[in-house]
Amino acid sequence: MSNEKGTEVCKVYEEHLDKILEAKKKLPEEELLLDVADFFDALGxxxxxxxxxxxxxxxxxxxxxxxxxGLSVSAISHQLRILKDRKIVAYRKDGKNVFYHLDDEHVKEILNVALKHMEE
Amino acid sequence: MSNEKGTEVCKVYEEHLDKILEAKKKLPEEELLLDVADFFDALGxxxxxxxxxxxxxxxxxxxxxxxxxGLSVSAISHQLRILKDRKIVAYRKDGKNVFYHLDDEHVKEILNVALKHMEE
DNA sequence: AGAACATTTGCACAATTGCTCAAATATAGA
DNA sequence: TCTATATTTGAGCAATTGTGCAAATGTTCT
Incomplete structure (x- = not known):
């Protein structure tokens, strides 16, 4: 048996149908979910x-x-572009220098929760 | 000019030395930082x-x-292993089934902050 | 033991990633 | 304009990732 995506379906499908439909309904929309994944990916x-x-x-x-x-300027610049694209950092130009700063209060909160989590 | 890792060093190095040393001092230790990166990578x-x-x-x-x-059981199992290894989910066996659940209160908090962040 | 179902695991492969190197771009000062 | 410094960008490459397939492992029931 196959579902709409061509993947196999277990026999417990029918038995667990309610849970599955409920969970599917509560999932964030695909686009939002991809944005969240991109966000975490940037931190990962x-x-x-x-x-x-x-x-x-x-x-x-x-x-x-x-x-x-401890990496080349080029490597850092490449990574800064990713963080810039995802609106996690922003920059300010000052002469030859480009100064970067966090663009997002949530990031501080999330970094701190994660640190706390890992330290336990 | 090169630093200890063989990468080039800008001329502003001396001018910004205080900021740089301060920032380096406040960075989490390498091992902790790698753990945090792994954690976010798992969510990303x-x-x-x-x-x-x-x-x-x-x-x-x-x-x-x-x-x-909407993916194969195998694909899900592979991803569950990653989440299991990183202590993000845990499981309980019941007959032929293996039931997974979140192993970590911080995850809920972080997922919710991230969702809130993306929705703004 | 044998059948049926759920899950895990190893392999293979395409796609993506992260870095370096070299070249391009930008800015400031002589 | 020419030079020096800071940054960005594109190409190329090794390493990693995410998935499906097929086989192996577990578990329950007859």
Whole structure:
């Protein structure tokens, strides 16, 4: 037996039908869910996390972040683009420098909850 | 000029030295940071997110989750292993079924903050 | 033991990721 | 304008990821 996506369906399907329909109904819409996944994905990388933790305190330029993370300026710039695209950081230009800062209060909250979680 | 990791260092290094050292000092330790990255990485995938949102309400078996996510049982099982390894879900065996549930109160909190964040 | 069903596991493969290198772009000052 | 510094961008490549398939493992029932 197959469902609409061509994947097999277990026999408990009928027995668990109510739970399954209920769960499906309460899932966030596909588009919202993909946005949330993108958001977490942006945080789920050591380099990008270092950038974000560093920016918790104060704005820093690309070169500063390169020093802090111990990676090439280019690597940091690539990662900053991802964070910029996802509206997690924003920037301010000052002469030759580009200073980045967190664009989002939720990020601070989430980083702190996660830290607390891991430390337990 | 190069730092200890072989990457180039900008000239503003000296001027920004205080900020950089301060930021480095406040970064979480490497191991903790990697754990946090792993945690977010686990949430940063549409399939795993669907699983977690579905489990917000009640425990579900592998087959139920396969139906809900619209993916093969095998794909779900692979993703459940990742969530299990990272202590994000736990399971209970009941006959032929294996029922999964969230292993972590922080996850609920974080999922809700993230949802709120994306909806704004 | 044998059949039926649920789940897990190993393999293979396409797609994505994260980095480096080199080149392009931008800004400031002589 | 020419030079120096800071940043971004694109190409290329090794490593990782997510999935389906097929086989293996577990569990229950007859």
């Amino acid at each position: 990388n050591p380099t990008r996390l270092k950038i974000l933790f560093a920016l918790l305190e104060e704005e820093l330029c690309t070169c500063d972040l390169s020093n802090i993370a | 995938n549409p399939t795993r997110l669907k699983i977690l949102f579905a489990l917000l309400e009640e425990e579900l078996c592998t087959c139920d989750l396969s139906n809900i996510a």
